[in-house]
Amino acid sequence: MADPDRHLVEKTVHRQELFRGHFLHAVREQVELPDGTHADREFILHPGAVMVIPLLDDGQVVLERQYRHPVGQVLIEFPAGKLDPGEDPQACARRELQEETGYSAREWARAGVLHPVISYSTEFIEIWFARGLTAGERRLDQGEFLDVFSATPRQLQDWCREGRVTDAKTLTGALWLQNVLAGAWQLDWRP
Structure with missing residues (x-):
């Protein structure tokens, strides 16, 4: 069965580390959007x-x-x-x-x-x-x-x-x- 959310999912193309501290770890990812164009996403990695x-x-x-x-x-x-x-x-x-x-x-x-x-x-x-x-x-x-x-x-x-x-x-x-x-x-x- 095909993934019903496939038309919404972004795929990571490249990841760059921006900052790694004692508590925070920030990255920037270039993603491929569902329409084939690219965008940047910056976010914090957290262990939960x-x-x-x-x-x-x-x-x-x-x-x-x-x-x-x-x-x-x-x-x-x-x-x-x-x-x-x-x-x-x-x-x-x-x-x-x-x-x-x-x-x-x-x-x-x-x-x-x-x-x-x-x-x-x-x-x-x-x-x-x-x-x-x-x-x-x-x-x-x-x-x-x-x-x-x-x-x-x-x-x-x-x-x-x-x-x-x-x-x-x-x-x-x-x-x-x-x-x-x-x-x-x-x-x-x-x-």
Whole structure:
């Protein structure tokens, strides 16, 4: 069977590295468009990340407040972090939850994946839910400063509506949370 999207797909002709730093890797690719003409695409290569939606037994969710230098603001976010090379996404979710919040979870469920900036990055973020939380000691990375707090799902929804939550992954997480709690979207919980 023929690919129904073939008339939309661009083919890479040449790749040029523009910048390689500790965190960012930027490239420019010349692509052949579906009509045979060429165009340039500049984007960031990213190894991927995870985001955790931690559910407390009392119905609240665990959130963080962290200063994000590129936007010059302290933002409200779900715990998240970058995948290490070859790292299993669930292992990364467990690691990030523990390092950033101190919590460990008895059960996990993979919800889905999001692409936060499809126009200029290969980044994907796997969405994980965690429940049966046990508090422990945080192990923040060097140079990482954040506050951990809890809120009700209703408070989070209000903050999203009011524009207090503007982080794309957390907005997506709030959508997942709302639908899971309403019973519209099911999760497959595992130890």
